[in-house]
Each structure stands twice: as structure tokens, then as C-alpha cells.
Amino acid sequence: MRHCLNPGCLHPSNPENHQFCIKCGQKLLLRERYWAQRILGQGGFGRTFLAVDEDKPSKPFCVIKQLLPQAQGTASLSKAAELFAQEAGQLEQLGDHPQIPELLAYFTDNGQQYLVQEFVNGVTLAQELTENGVFCEQQIRELLIDLLGILDFVHGKNVIHRDIKPENIIRRKLDQRLVLVDFGAAKVLQQVQRTVTGTIIGSAEYCAPEQSMGKAKFASDLYSLGVTCLHLLTRMSPFDLYDFNEMAWVWRDFLSGNSVSDELGQILDHLIQQAPNKRAQSAQAVLQLLQPTSTALNSPQTPQPTLSKPETQPQPNSLLIHPTNFPIPLQYQELEQLLKAQEWRKADEETAQQILKVTDRSSLGYLNPEDMPKIPCVDLQIIDQLWLKYSQGLYGFSIQKQIYNNLDCESEKLWKTFCDVIGWRKKGSWLYYRNLNFSLSAPKGHLPVIKIYYEALGIGSLFGQGDFGFESDDFAAFIKRLDECKI
Numbered sequence: 001m002r003h004c005l006n007p008g009c010l011h012p013s014n015p016e017n018h019q020f021c022i023k024c025g026q027k028l029l030l031r032e033r034y035w036a037q038r039i040l041g042q043g044g045f046g047r048t049f050l051a052v053d054e055d056k057p058s059k060p061f062c063v064i065k066q067l068l069p070q071a072q073g074t075a076s077l078s079k080a081a082e083l084f085a086q087e088a089g090q091l092e093q094l095g096d097h098p099q100i101p102e103l104l105a106y107f108t109d110n111g112q113q114y115l116v117q118e119f120v121n122g123v124t125l126a127q128e129l130t131e132n133g134v135f136c137e138q139q140i141r142e143l144l145i146d147l148l149g150i151l152d153f154v155h156g157k158n159v160i161h162r163d164i165k166p167e168n169i170i171r172r173k174l175d176q177r178l179v180l181v182d183f184g185a186a187k188v189l190q191q192v193q194r195t196v197t198g199t200i201i202g203s204a205e206y207c208a209p210e211q212s213m214g215k216a217k218f219a220s221d222l223y224s225l226g227v228t229c230l231h232l233l234t235r236m237s238p239f240d241l242y243d244f245n246e247m248a249w250v251w252r253d254f255l256s257g258n259s260v261s262d263e264l265g266q267i268l269d270h271l272i273q274q275a276p277n278k279r280a281q282s283a284q285a286v287l288q289l290l291q292p293t294s295t296a297l298n299s300p301q302t303p304q305p306t307l308s309k310p311e312t313q314p315q316p317n318s319l320l321i322h323p324t325n326f327p328i329p330l331q332y333q334e335l336e337q338l339l340k341a342q343e344w345r346k347a348d349e350e351t352a353q354q355i356l357k358v359t360d361r362s363s364l365g366y367l368n369p370e371d372m373p374k375i376p377c378v379d380l381q382i383i384d385q386l387w388l389k390y391s392q393g394l395y396g397f398s399i400q401k402q403i404y405n406n407l408d409c410e411s412e413k414l415w416k417t418f419c420d421v422i423g424w425r426k427k428g429s430w431l432y433y434r435n436l437n438f439s440l441s442a443p444k445g446h447l448p449v450i451k452i453y454y455e456a457l458g459i460g461s462l463f464g465q466g467d468f469g470f471e472s473d474d475f476a477a478f479i480k481r482l483d484e485c486k487i
Helices: 074-094 125-132 137-156 218-234 262-271 283-290 330-340 344-358 369-374 377-390 397-406 411-422 472-484
Strands: 034-042 046-053 061-067 103-109 112-118 122-124 169-172 178-180
Touching: 034 061, 061 074, 074 103, 074 112, 122 125, 125 169, 125 218, 137 178, 137 218, 137 262, 137 283, 137 377, 218 262, 218 283, 262 283, 330 344, 330 377, 344 377, 369 472, 377 397, 377 472, 397 411, 397 472, 411 472
Parallel strands: none
Antiparallel strands: 034 046, 046 061, 061 112, 103 112, 122 169, 169 178
């Protein structure tokens, strides 16, 4: 059935083949393309509908958001319209991240403002809490790693979300990844705005003190994320977790048997400091607290192997520091088990599948150079750390990058020389995937190849489908992404 979008009607039971509402006569199709199926929710600025995109053969679901401000007065209505347009702008700017909904359209129809965005099929963390009970420490660690990766991207675009809370975080059913939604409160932070008081926006329970005064910072989002974790650990209102008489958080008093380690407790305490300058100032800084070994590869104290000539084969023993203990998200536990069992080929295939999932390229089966920026840094870091750990520093993205950057040869020869050094070519010929060396006797950097199932010819990889599968431009783009992620 088709749902009427007329705010004064909202008749929910129009037949699917009808173009106009049988009750009020208003057109049911927006832009002759989108029609609403049912109401998903309503807030202070608008109403959202689950909708169908008639323009595509598969008739996929999407979300229609209709500006419907409850505030009265010209100034209030003008501000609501401004924020609605701002949300559309944020989604257009940020929607190329696989864990942020993509903006599909933004327009005015019949005097109403609309935006249409990607539908995320899943449940919010608020729903998870209601259905499954409080989160355990491992779930909180996985949540932090996932969300901090998204915030690192968002803040890198000079955007503050300003409304992080369980209701605005969806666990996507397809791959169990967390998706950050509702950028209606988000704000672009310009240089000239850094000390200027702005609009007070956000959910009061999760709002940082400085944000409550209209001076949101990047650290304000980190505060809200920390408070979100406290709520998920206790199922208590954040207001009840703070003792206003003592001016101190007392969240540990409400754990009710839920165990939280001192290490994680200190990280959460760090996130919820009242003074913003006492908090971590970036998502990357918090990730380093959660994964303290993730930066060891780039530490100036860490010895770095060198190649004096392109022909020199690195020795299997690694001089790099690899991790001994760090939290593994659920989606990477299968990869960890395969690596622990030294099932190198299966681990390589699992690595490929995970990278395609996080870039929404599973249906395509490989990546193009323009897809490389979509790979979240935190995923690359986790995969690299796992390969380093279980290969004793022999394999991993950081090893391959190191070898690639240390080669001393002309740019046009760099790609082939690199493949010769790590064993993807022998005597000037590319190896088929089935002929690669899936053991610890392979040259350093030989894995991961991140193979995709392209078995007809026994060749192919994540980066296109050439003679061997890789293309030099694709791999150069991948190396650039590793640089951006400080791997």
C-alpha cells in the first residue's frame, strides 16, 4: 500500500497502482519516482518514511525524509529549513563512506522539502539494548573501534555530528557493521567558527557541556560516544549516571554485575571528561588507546628493514614489532582463526571478502582505484595487525608497503620489480593464483594477495583482472590509502 505524504492527510492505505491519494487527491509519487510505504519515525524537524524507488528495476527500499518543523515563527521555520538543507549537504559530502547513508536526492515538491537517502536495513543500538540487554565489554570495544573509524572520516571532513546516541547508530543486517545516521544536527566547522557560539543542538542526555553552550568541538562527539557506551553498559539514563552533588560520574555503581576492565574503564572516563581539553582530541587518539600497538609499525623507535637493491630478497625473520593483544571485532574472528591455524589461502580469501563488504563491492568482486578511499582505516589496521601477528611479521599490508617504498628503481619498472621481489612474478612471468606460495617459506610480503573468486582462469585479485589480476595504478592507489591510514 502507498502512504500519503500530505501532512494534513497521511492516509496509509492507497493501492500500489494509484498515482493519487484516494482521500485527499495529492500526488503519491515524488518526482514520478519515489512513493512512501509507511512512517518510520518523527522528530522535531521532520517525518521519515520507508519508501520504494520505482526508477530502478529491483524497486529497492529507500528513506524519504520530509521537513515538518514543529517550531512556530518565521525565525524558527527558517532555521529548520536551513538545518534540513544542511543535512542534505552533509550526506552528499559524507555519503561515500560505506557506514554513512548515501544521499539519493534533495528537492522541493508541492511546497514541502524532501531528501531521499539510502535505506539501512537493521536495528538501532537502542533497540538492541531493549531486546538483548546490556552490552558486555567486548561489544563495547567493537562498537568503539567501528564508530571511531567513522568519526575519524567525518571529522576529517571538518564535520561534527552533534547527535551521537544509541538511536542514531544502526547495526546493518547485511554485514553487522555499525552505520551512523541522522546528520540533521551535523555542522561544518569552519576556521572562523572555532570560537563562535552556535546553535544548541543535540540530545541533552548525551550532549557535551561545551556543546550545550553552543560551542561544539570534535571532542564533543567523542564525549557523546563515551556517554552512549555508559548507557549501553548500564541501561540507565545518562542523567542518572552523573552525581550532580559530587560533580562526578558514578556509572560503575550501576553496572549490576556487568564486568568492565580497568583499561576500558579508564578509556571511557577519558572520553567523558567534562572539560573538553582533558579529553582525547581525535578519534585516532582513542583508537590508539584501544589498540596501543597499532602505531608500533610507524614508531621511530622501530627498526625498519631496507632493500639496498631491487633484487635483494628480504629475510623471513621480522624486525617489526607485531601486536600480542588487541580486541578483534566479530566480523574478523573467522580471519583470526584461519591465520592462527596457518590456513593462509583461506585467510587470503576471507580478507578479500571482508574488504569487499566494507566497501559495498561484494557484487562487483573487485576494487577500482576510486574505491580505495572507501576502505575504512580501522579495517585495514585490524587486517594488517592480524596478518603481522600470526605470520610473525612476515606478511601484511604494512610489510608490502615498506618493500614497495624502499625499492630504488625507475617508476615505470617499480611495479614489476616489486612483484619480482615478493614472489608474484618469477623469471619475468606472472604466477597464477593457484601457484602462489601459501606457506611461511614464501618471500616476505608475499601475502596477503586478497584473492577474489575468479577461478575460470585461476587468476584475478581484489584489484581488477589483469594477467595476474593486479594493475600498477590500482596498487599505487592502495599504497596511498595505507599512507593515509598511517599503516
